[in-house]
Amino acid sequence: MEKALKTDYILEMNNITKEFPGVKALDHVNFKVRRGEIHCLVGENGAGKSTLMKVLSGVWPYGSYEGDIVLNNEIQRFQGIQDSEKAGVAIIYQELALIPELSVYENIYLGHEIRKGRIIDWNETIKMSKEMLKKVRLNVNPETKIKELGVGKQQLIEIAKAFSKNVSLIILDEPTAALNDDDSENLLKLLLELKEEGVTSIMISHKLKEVIQIADTVTVLRDGKTICSLSREKGEISEPVLIRNMVGRAIDDIFPKRLEKNIGETALEVRNLNAINPKNGKQVLKNVSMHTRKGEVVGIAGLIGAGRTELATSIFGNPKGFRMEGAILLNGEVMHFHHPKEAIKAGIAYVTEDRKAEGLILLQDIKHNISMANLKAIASRGVVNENEEINVGEYYRKSLNIKTPSVEQLTRNLSGGNQQKVSIGKWLNTKPQVLILDEPTRGIDVGAKFEIYTIINSLIAEGMSIIMISSELPEILGMSDRIYVVAEGKITGELDVKEATQDKIMELATV
Structure with a gap:
């Protein structure tokens, strides 16, 4: 592996350029992550964030882009995800890659099973799964099937799966997009705790309040280019600054005002609506009444x-x-x-x-x-x-x-x-x-x-x-x-x- 100059950065991506037919998705992007920090990557949809991380994780292999990836002071030429994982990089996508019908421990070690000779050592797999779950502060029985767990716990299992591969750099792509407030807060707290243990994280997020809450550094991409990197230590990270750099202009009011309100007659009305899910007998709606004009x-x-x-x-x-009871009226008609x-x-x-x-x-x-x-x-x-x-x-x-x-x-x-x-x-x-x-x-x-x-x-x-x-x-x-x-x-x-x-x-x- 080719050596690069030694730095305090765990990752440097230098002059990364990636083109698709008719589109330059990344245009000489520079992206540096310090060892042991939480580094957030933000930008509008289409700015190039996910493409950059796919280059890093080997989804787009060496030769399909220009520029250099330097990880742990060594220039990398990943040909696929397995190469990046061997080098210590794990990416966790918004759409979780878990198999619902398998247990927690089977999912954690899927694809890199613990073996004795040619036979999978299930006892050791369960034992090590407990260690990985402890690392992400998740108290569940490793024999539980994934389908029995909520999305928040599944997200933590994905992180446990990453740790089982001995990674040094975790990439999380919109990790809280499908989580409720409690699960989101729990995940962010975990990232901060892992940082104290020396784990380096890159988080892509559109939720700027979360970014401001946990980021040590924020890099902004716009139209496939690096716009800036902002430091918490220097007091550079704030919502107005992030928005201005993301969209190229200030948005004074995120919610545009209506010039005038002209509310008319009732269009839709719901009266005493009850609904029962026939699959489990649960009543999902109970005497709901509402209207909109x-x-x-x-x-x-x-x-x-x-x-x-x-x-x-x-x-x-x-x-x-x-199974439904009640009435739905449109313009007064049932x-x-x-x-x-x-x-x-x-x-x-x-x-x-x-x-x-x-x-x-x-x-x-x-x-x-x-x-x-x-x-x-x-x-x-x-x-x-x-x-x-x-x-x-x-x-x-x-x-x-x-x-x-x-x-x-x-x-x-x-x-x-x-x-x-x-x-x-x-x-x-x-x-x-x-x-x-x-x-x-x-x-x-x-x-x-x-x-x-x-x-x-x-x-x-x-x-x-x-x-x-x-x-x-x-x-x-x-x-x-x-x-x-x-x-x-x-x-x-x-x-x-x-x-x-x-x-x-x-x-x-x-x-």
Whole structure:
């Protein structure tokens, strides 16, 4: 292995350039991480953060990029993930790579089993798994199946799995995106404790408050270039500074103000809605009553698992097949939806919280994703008019400012924020009266969030009704006119935004 000059950096990535057809994803990026620090990597969607980490972890092998990776003072030429792991680098993605049906210990040592000769030594595997779990402060039986554990514990098991490979550098890509507040706080606390033990971490995150809370150094990428590295020790890390460097301008108010509010008559009303999950007999909704008016944003707040998504899907044609009682009224008329297509036809649309698994077909192009919820509008005798499909795609590309060279681009190649705009465009193409947005800004950066909020305001100005579910209380408070709080399948309170506070919402969410 070629030696480099000895430094106090565990990692140096020098002049990294990575190109895809028609796109320079990384343009002479420089990135240095000190030994034993927590180094956060931030930037808008599409800035190059994940690409840079894929170069580091060997997903993009040596020869597919320009520049040098120097790890522990040695120049590396990784040909794959196994090479980077042998060198002491582990990457933990937002989509966890655990097998639900296997036990904790089987997952921790999957792919690098402890053996006696050719036979796996299960007793030693269980013993060592307990050691790895102790290291991440997780008290679970290693024989427990992964599917029986919550996402927060699964995230810690991924870190335990990394430690089982004797890594010296851990990369976490949006580790708290799918976690509730308690699990997020627990994970951040663990990273700080591991730092005290000399572990080096790189964390990619869009949650700037978390970045400010734990980062020793923050590097900002924009448009594939290194913009700056900021030091906690020098007092350089603050939210306004991070935002200005990420988006290239100051955003004085993350939640754009509406010029005027023109709230009209009730569009959607839910009366005494009850829903029971037939798979386990659990009552997921209990006598829920709520309404939303034209030109109004109604926020739905509550803890994860409180029943917010169950409420949304129950209104949207009940795709989960709950046993339901109660009434749903649209413009004063009682509706009987037996399938989402009936809700769509009536004028209700639902942007799911999981755009990758449920909202979009990532292997299809943008124009197909936008048109697929309303193909009848561009088809004749069962044949889609391809020119009209392109026209529809172009309309929403321009009106929603989807950053792409062509509507024939595969959706998987877009950043998270632009994928979310495609998902919104897909449902706006059905011409809804009521739009339900479930976690509309999850996993997207501050600049893309601002654009999504601006789209919401423009739709409200046109008289649409919007129901917005969000786990981010500042978002609920910043965008809603009224707020319903859900806890254990019940609505525990209704607040006008003028009287609402984070404390009041949390008090109602935990009754």
